[in-house]
Amino acid sequence: MGGGRSKEGASRADFLAKLRGLSRATVAMNSSLTLAEVLQVVAEQARLVVGCHQSITSFTAGEDLSQAVNAISLSDKYAAWRTYDEKPDGTGIYRLVVEKNRPYRLTQEELESHPAFRGFSWAAARHPPMRGWLAVPIVDRRGENIGIIQLSDKFEGEFDEEDEQILVQLAQIAAVATDNARLYEAEKAGKKRAERSVKAREAFISIASHELRTPITTLGLQLDQIDLAIRKLPGGERFEPKLAVARRQLEKLNGLVTELVDVSRARAGRLDLQLEDVDLGEVAAEVVERMGEQAKLAGCAIALEAPAGIVGRWDRIRLDQVITNLLSNALKYGAGKPVKVAGSGDAAMAHLVVVDHGIGIAPEDQDRVFEPFERIKTMRAGGLGLGLWIVRQIVDRFGGRIRVESELGHGATFCVDIPRAGNPVDEDRVEPT
Ligand SMILES: Nc1ncnc2c1ncn2[C@@H]1O[C@H](COP(=O)(O)OP(=O)(O)OP(=O)(O)O)[C@@H](O)[C@H]1O
Ligand SMILES: [Mg+2]
Incomplete structure (x- = not known):
């Protein structure tokens, strides 16, 4: 056993x-x-x-x-x-x-x-x-x-x-x-x-x-x-x-x-930045003036509501590019309706808003439009799909933020918030050109 x-x-x-x-x-x-x-x-x-x-x-x-x-x-x-x-x-x-x-x-x-x-x-x-x-x-x-x-x-x-x-x-x-x-x-x-x-x-x-x-x-x-x-x-x-x-x-x-x-x-x-004291209202006015002919061709009236005196440590050319790209989109996709460029500011931040009443962007596409080469298919207007990506890169470098509020068919509002002090990281960075 x-x-x-x-x-x-x-x-x-x-x-x-x-x-x-x-x-x-x-x-x-x-x-x-x-x-x-x-x-x-x-x-x-x-x-x-x-x-x-x-x-x-x-x-x-x-x-x-x-x-x-x-x-x-x-x-x-x-x-x-x-x-x-x-x-x-x-x-x-x-x-x-x-x-x-x-x-x-x-x-x-x-x-x-x-x-x-x-x-x-x-x-x-x-x-x-x-x-x-x-x-x-x-x-x-x-x-x-x-x-x-x-x-x-x-x-x-x-x-x-x-x-x-x-x-x-x-x-x-x-x-x-x-x-x-x-x-x-x-x-x-x-x-x-x-x-x-x-x-x-x-x-x-x-x-x-x-x-x-x-x-x-x-x-x-x-x-x-x-x-x-x-x-x-x-x-x-x-x-x-x-x-x-x-x-x-x-x-x-x-x-x-x-x-x-x-x-x-x-x-x-x-993306090189040359920081200096820049007036947001001044740059916005320049851009609106420069894009007058394009606005006329698009049939859009532009309302500018950006007072002078909102000054920050920014790169003038890059700020110009941000406004130009947003305004160019507003005219391109604005369906000939009025467009508004508004600027405001408090002690720390400056705000830029570009509003149109055109075709709008569906919620599911709103993140995508900030990616390079992303365009919404139904679009007949020409472009590379790079404008918003570049805008976001610049805003990032300014230490700021961009967001879009939109509903399909009811226009789009792009809001940019940037610190007036500039991006401290960039102040002491020497950029190669
Ligand atoms: N204000 C707007 N209203 C509706 N759709 C918009 C608006 N702005 C951008 N879009 C959509 O987002 C896409 C990406 O915009 P983005 O500016 O990056 O590129 P693009 O305008 O097509 O070309 P470009 O490189 O010339 O700017 C556009 O193709 C369009 O479909
Ligand atoms: Mg564009």
Whole structure:
């Protein structure tokens, strides 16, 4: 009786040890991330859990069922063979496991007399000597074979039914870990590709925008000279309207290129600020004055409600850009209705509000419009979708905030709050130009 209980006790202990081995394997496989690592962990854990001297794990790599991706784990008994790197070539008894997609368990005698094993003799001289064979396929979710785990030379006795079942479990864990590793590797590769394409795009924008500058400047000078020349021609005035169109188009082109240059600068963290005392009302008045013609074309009356005297430590050109972009949007998307530019301030902050009564922005699009190259599809008006992004970059650099309040079809109100003291971070920063 006593003998029986101790035998049961021993097999329970054995069972527990194997269970622990399996759960250790699960953890190890799920934390090792590359395919090669997964394979190595499978080889090692399979040998330890079952308890044997040799383990070779491979992934089916080629159409020919060759097992080109391979990991090996050998006990000290076979230390001399640890450099063995012959890869199963997809013939012989490996092929059987892959094709039939089921486990094989053979004693050494059965192995040697197996017809599929005979072809192995060519590699046998370099292969660690075998003693019995247990091989199970690794099968993916669709039931297709993706590899094999093979064991040989059990510590004690022959491989049995229980070993086979344990190895089948391990192969299932290995299949999941393999899936995870594949996903992880694909995701990593995808991220790298995306990063490269963003870099390429940025480099392109930066180079293209600078290259466009030169011909635009030249073209402007040429237009000036043509202007002078036709003034001297009798009846030359009739060319004036055409010249005005050419100038407007050139200005538009210049504006677009400026946006691109700003984007590439802001992206590189080189949006340079030259802080000085600037009057918000004054700048707003300048912008409104400058955009008079555009407002007329858009059919929008502009109401300016920004008193002089709201002075802060800002960069004049960048502040001008903020107002210009917001006002240009208000005219573009304002449906010909009146537009308002208002400025106010308290001791610490200045507030700028640009209001239109045009097409408005749906709530779900309100965050998106501040992102680069984001435009709302239904738009017929031209543009790059950069204006608001640049505005937000500038406002950020001023240490301020921008938000939009809008309802689709009922106009939009853009509110900008900026500290009058400027952004202290920028005061002592020397900016390269
Ligand atoms: N006042 C507004 N009313 C309605 N929609 C607006 C308004 N301002 C911006 N939008 C929407 O947000 C998008 C992004 O604006 P943003 O100024 O960044 O780009 P854009 O005007 O299209 O081009 P640009 O780069 O020339 O400014 C616009 O395409 C438009 O769909
Ligand atoms: Mg715009």
